[in-house]
Amino acid sequence: MARKELVEALRKIVGKTNVLDSLVDMQLYQYDAYLEERRPDAVVFVHSTEEVSGVVKVCNEHGAPFVPRGGGTNLSGGTIPARGGVVLEMIRMNKLLEVDKASLRARVQPGMFNLELGTALAPHGYQYMPDPASQKAATMGGNVAENSGGPHCFKYGVTTNHVMGMTVVLPDGEIAEIGGKAPDTPGYDLCGIFVGSEGTFGICTEVVVRIVRLSEGVKTMLAIYDSIERGSEAVSAIVAAGMVPATLEMMDQLVIQAVEQSIHCGLPLDCATVLIIEVDGLKDDLEEQCKAIADICTTHGAREVRVAKDDAERAMLWAGRRGAFGAVARLAPSYLVCDGTVPRTALPQVLRKVAEVGKKYDLKIPNVFHAGDGNLHPLILFDWRDKEQKIRVMKAGTEILELCVQLGGTISGEHGVGLEKMDAMKLCFSDADIRSQVALKRAVDPKDLANPGKMFPVTAEVACAV
Numbered sequence: 001m002a003r004k005e006l007v008e009a010l011r012k013i014v015g016k017t018n019v020l021d022s023l024v025d026m027q028l029y030q031y032d033a034y035l036e037e038r039r040p041d042a043v044v045f046v047h048s049t050e051e052v053s054g055v056v057k058v059c060n061e062h063g064a065p066f067v068p069r070g071g072g073t074n075l076s077g078g079t080i081p082a083r084g085g086v087v088l089e090m091i092r093m094n095k096l097l098e099v100d101k102a103s104l105r106a107r108v109q110p111g112m113f114n115l116e117l118g119t120a121l122a123p124h125g126y127q128y129m130p131d132p133a134s135q136k137a138a139t140m141g142g143n144v145a146e147n148s149g150g151p152h153c154f155k156y157g158v159t160t161n162h163v164m165g166m167t168v169v170l171p172d173g174e175i176a177e178i179g180g181k182a183p184d185t186p187g188y189d190l191c192g193i194f195v196g197s198e199g200t201f202g203i204c205t206e207v208v209v210r211i212v213r214l215s216e217g218v219k220t221m222l223a224i225y226d227s228i229e230r231g232s233e234a235v236s237a238i239v240a241a242g243m244v245p246a247t248l249e250m251m252d253q254l255v256i257q258a259v260e261q262s263i264h265c266g267l268p269l270d271c272a273t274v275l276i277i278e279v280d281g282l283k284d285d286l287e288e289q290c291k292a293i294a295d296i297c298t299t300h301g302a303r304e305v306r307v308a309k310d311d312a313e314r315a316m317l318w319a320g321r322r323g324a325f326g327a328v329a330r331l332a333p334s335y336l337v338c339d340g341t342v343p344r345t346a347l348p349q350v351l352r353k354v355a356e357v358g359k360k361y362d363l364k365i366p367n368v369f370h371a372g373d374g375n376l377h378p379l380i381l382f383d384w385r386d387k388e389q390k391i392r393v394m395k396a397g398t399e400i401l402e403l404c405v406q407l408g409g410t411i412s413g414e415h416g417v418g419l420e421k422m423d424a425m426k427l428c429f430s431d432a433d434i435r436s437q438v439a440l441k442r443a444v445d446p447k448d449l450a451n452p453g454k455m456f457p458v459t460a461e462v463a464c465a466v
């Protein structure tokens with residue numbers, strides 16, 4: 001790949017000012033929210049499906065890998081250009097194109113932030129349910145590519161349950177429509193395959209999503225525990241009692257302390273853990289739901305259950321939860337976010353074992369997570385400048401993922417595989433499973449240009465290629 005010619009060809013598609021190639025600019029695009037770094041050869045700002053297609057065709061002509069980038073908030077190295085090449089900056093494709101109330105669908109460009117979509121839909125009386133905690137900075141394209149979850153996904157399902165159709169630019173530059181507004185389409189579920197593909201099947205340039213009416217009423221409560229095990233037992237008890245709250249989120253003491261220092265939202269500093277539980281639906285039902293859930297929490301050892309008395313108090317609780325990852329940055333220069341899942345009944349056991357892993361490697365590991373989904377986020381604190389610590393962190397992270405798999409869970413709830421978990425794929429897939437997934441990638445992207453060097457152990461890629 002001759003870089004100068006590549007840059008010239010890209011400029012012919014999108015204009016001179018929309019292609020960056022200086023060293024400083026490349027340094028700005030060499031990292032994301034994960035720990036690795038790799039410099040691209042060029043960064044291109046795209047504004048339309050046609051431009052994306054043109055850029056991808058140029059990449060094909062020059063044998064250049066390409067990586068779409070939204071907010072860069074993924075925590076698994078998904079936007080790091082592992083083999084160099086072109087980063088497509090999607091952020092200017094950020095419009096809400098259509099709100100179709102009769103079909104309960106919205107059509108949106110991939111660079112729109114998740115929160116912006118919610119804000120734009122609210123005046124119409126509608127909402128889009130998946131709500132990653134990063135929603136202020138995470139784009140719809142990134143949400144699609146990572147099959148993102150979020151607090152409300154316990155009740156409403158993750159991104160794949162809400163994406164009905166897409167316009168995509170395939171790895172050879174061809175533009176394709178997959179799915180659509182209709183509830184189901186015959187043949188293979190191509191939307192299902194594309195969602196969660198982490199940019200390895202091409203680039204999504206428009207998304208058709210399911211929207212739902214805004215809830216008539218919402219109530220948010222805080223259950224406070226002196227034991228993390230009792231708190232996590234309550235999660236299963238609530239579900240076993242037939243209750244389906246909109247959220248069931250958990251934060252432990254270290255996280256609570258960091259959140260209080262940074263956001264001051266009134267969380268008790270002396271408890272072991274809190275559950276943030278939200279119920280939504282018809283106003284008349286909410287009191288009864290809250291009471292039933294509060295009773296279960298108390299039976300399972302809650303020392304106090306508070307119901308937010310107004311929207312301001314509710315907003316404060318959510319500011320605390322959504323700001324938790326940021327607040328934890330006060331505790332150490334860096335942290336690795338683990339993202340494993342377990343069946344929710346295994347939460348008490350896995351949390352106990354995560355604490356043991358912390359002791360074994362002499363590392364602090366606070367927890368903040370989507371408890372209802374059994375989706376853990378142990379945050380392993382460390383100092384990135386200390387190479388020896390980093391080795392211990394990686395070992396601890398792998399051990400936590402192994403635990404999740406042993407307990408019947410898996411290695412990623414929502415943050416993707418990216419660079420981080422390529423080898424961990426072997427924990428939950430056989431060689432044959434991995435080979436068939438790599439074969440699918442090869443069928444869609446025979447030249448291996450779409451976000452290459454991600455998701456699969458390198459050995460599997462080689463095995464499939466020969």
Ligand SMILES: Cc1cc2nc3c(=O)[nH]c(=O)nc-3n(C[C@H](O)[C@H](O)[C@H](O)COP(=O)(O)OP(=O)(O)OC[C@H]3O[C@@H](n4cnc5c(N)ncnc54)[C@H](O)[C@@H]3O)c2cc1C
Nearest residue numbers: 070071072073074078133139141142145148149199204414
């Ligand atoms: C503080 C914090 C909290 C978080 N909380 C959550 C949470 O609650 N739930 C959750 O699921 N995740 C969470 N995440 C992870 C992350 O925010 C999500 O994975 C999010 O969906 C990534 O969106 P993004 O726009 O930043 O994507 P990026 O990081 O830019 O990209 C992610 C992947 O998508 C690909 N991609 C981007 N745009 C496109 C496109 N248009 N077409 C095809 N592929 C594309 C990229 O190549 C990359 O592989 C959190 C992250 C942080 C930092």
